[in-house]
Amino acid sequence: MMVMFQMTFRYRIYPDLEQEQQMLNWLETCRKVYNHAVRERKDWINSRKCQIDRCSLQSEYIIPADVSYPNYYAQKKALTAAKNDFPLIKAVHSQVLQEVIARVESAFAFMKERGFGFPRFKKFGQFKTLNFPQLQANPLRATQIKIPKVGLMPIVLHRPIPEGFEIKSLRVICKHSGWYVTLCLQADVSIPNVPPHGNAIGIDVGLSYFLSTSDGEQINRPRFFDKLHRKLELLQHCLKRKQKRSITRAKLIQKIGRVHEQIAAGRLDWQFKLAHHLCDRAQMIFVEDLDFRIMAKGMLGKHTLDAGLGQFVNQVLPWVCFKRGVYYGKVDPNGTSQTCPDCRARVKKDLSARIHECHECGSVKPRDVASGQVICARGLSGVEIASGAEVSGALETLSRQLASKLESLKSDLEKPVLYS
């Protein structure tokens, strides 16, 4: 099956002083454009909250009733118009700026989806990425990369671009530890079919454990970050006593940023190893179809967010499964923890109950393992297992399943996979 396939690789780059200053200026302009666009939308929405013939006691927004919502297209148009008046805006690559509006658009779309919380304004230095959505030509020249409108700079190609892949877009990221570029690679490749086959496991992501599998394995949260977290607390404590706008404060902020990056990198590495470990043991892996972005804001917020569960379940695991030829499936999460895996009876338990005890069939096992088994059973009932004679008939449904799976995988990969 021929499919457009995308993946992203990240490399270190070394701009010279002048290029660095230019990109920092761009980032600052982008930040202002971002904040301006957010402000415009926020004001419009707030002005529509109170009725037109009344005046609000707290604040008043003087936006006439016939002004339409500053949507994506309106803001893009306004941006193009603003170029003539503001040389700073003109200095930035035009597509990079348009991508800023796209970011505002998706931030507001996400607000609508979850139903609360305006997107935040970005403070000085908080805007860190420049997106170049289209490239005219291959930007790589041996050991250098050409960033549009900025110029050539050294790149460390620690891993080669795979044969047959083309660089579709790139993203420049400014981190505390230096500058990086993320290349989005695309190819027409034949994707090996991963039909559902072999041994299956269900995975329950939980509160007391990072995850539990249906065959009884329970993985703890990584403990080895405790030392780094303590270091972080110490540094943050020091930060409070530093004078505002002093050089020592700026240096400390950079140091803190580096520790954060170290933690993120270590966590990602651990997650990849865990994903490979799971793929060693199964040919099919099923997980619950949860929205971690929304969960993270809820009452279990800090916990799930800290452990990077969403990153693992939605990005790292499907990617490793794909590479290892393991079938990855998502199942309906409703009531997985309230069902008995052995007799399907409903067993009500609240969050504090750690043990599953069935009153119907008497089965007793850890709570998360029980839900892992329910997830596994649900996954298996949802797929047709390919074997011998069934293959020809099931092939069409399989390729359809696979296409949709690849779609979701691709959209996952298009998100900043290795972001921290």
Ligand SMILES: [Zn+2]
């Ligand atoms: Zn039971």
